[in-house]
Amino acid sequence: MHPRVAYFPDSFHEINGVAHTSRNFVAYALRHNLPFLCVRAGTRAQPTECQGSVRTLELPRSEIAVGMEKDLAFDPLFWRHADIIEDQLHRFQPDILHMTGPSELGIFAAYFAWKLQIPLVASWHTNVHEYAAKRIGWLTSLMPNEMVQATEQHVEASSLDITTRFYSFAKVLFAPNAELCDMLATATARPCHLMQRGVDTTQFSPEHRTRPERQPEEPFVLGYVGRLSREKNVELLPQIERELRNAGIAARFLIIGHGVDEEALRKELPNAEFAGVLRGLALAQGYANMDLLVFPSHTDTFGNVVLEALASGVPAIVTPDGGPKYIVRDAASGEPETGVVTEDAGFAQAIEAILRTPRRLEAMRTAARAYALTCSWDAVFDRVYKAYSELSGAPSQSASSIEVGK
DSSP states (O other): OOOOEEEEOSOSSSSSHHHHHHHHHHHHHHHTTOOEEEEEEOOOSSSEEEETTEEEEEEOOOTTOEEEETTEEEOTTGGGGHHHHHHHHHHHOOSEEEEOSSSHHHHHHHHHHHHHTOOEEEEOOBOHHHHHHHTTHHHHTTSOHHHHHHHHHHHHHHHHHHHHHHHTTSSEEEESSHHHHHHHHHHHOSOEEEOOOOOOTTTSOGGGOOSOOOOTTSOEEEEEESOOSGGGTTTHHHHHHHHHHHTTOOEEEEEEOOOTTHHHHHHHOTTOEEEESOOHHHHHHHHHTOSEEEEOOSSBSSOHHHHHHHHTTOOEEEOSSSSHHHHOOOGGGTSOOOEEEOOGGGHHHHHHHHHTOHHHHHHHHHHHHHHHTTOOHHHHHHHHHHHHHHHHTOOOOOGGGSOTTO
């Protein structure tokens, strides 16, 4: 018998990794008839809903919610929903509460785990400490250069300490890569399991390519998908374009996403196509029409967009920091190449080397798709439920190994 799980995601409807994982988690629970309550922020007219085995409690943020990004916010008045959340928890009778971060929802999960004496688990999806260090540019811009690095390091270390203290309230932790798991286990003295991410290889596929075969005189299409903000290291994109142009490589960027740095990027990349936020078939076609994905982020804990690109038959160029390096197989891995892992200074050179070797690019496209076919959301969440079962003492049989409804 599987545990009854009350899930408190930081983000659900937005365009980011936490929301993407959360929507797939709910779909997994529904697909396998698992008792599941999702408590989240949103704007649904009817706050409560029951669909199959899944219950939803969706609550609005107030007008004074503090904007964190274009589609992210923190509401200091979210506590007004305490009674309705507690009522739904009493009705649902969860065995486990699962939070995804130090948001209003995460604070509620920790609070009710303590109050109702229900085991708390926590999954780490965002390197909040690194984001905090990147977001104090308004302060460091006023400082002498010699103080900037020390200040950013202090903010990052302090934020990490506060966040890991919060995560230590949980009995079991999850993280999207082994490096983060080791860090969390050491910092919190709690067991940490992998909670990677999967991909829908039907939704994301080379079959969605609508671009005609590239002619020799046409520029290559370099893609970027994600938030257009400093913590994603998007300021590297114009530098890459300049270096490729100086090397005689004709390339243009297809940029999918939005963010505070979009205006600056538009000025520096006048030939780029800024597609905004895409969903569904339009997003799948955007990926499939790329030649390479260029993803220079140093802060991503996993990198959903990298896996989606690979599923679309598009190799990826990523940094050696964060989660994407665990997805991409480069020449040093001894496996078929699906991309390149390199420092910032090596991006343009790596891209040039691939684009000048059509056979290598084609082999990488084939290998990228083949690797993505080995990933699935069922496998990801089967591992999560196995860890749940160890915590609750229930059998560890995976949901996808039983007939739905049994």
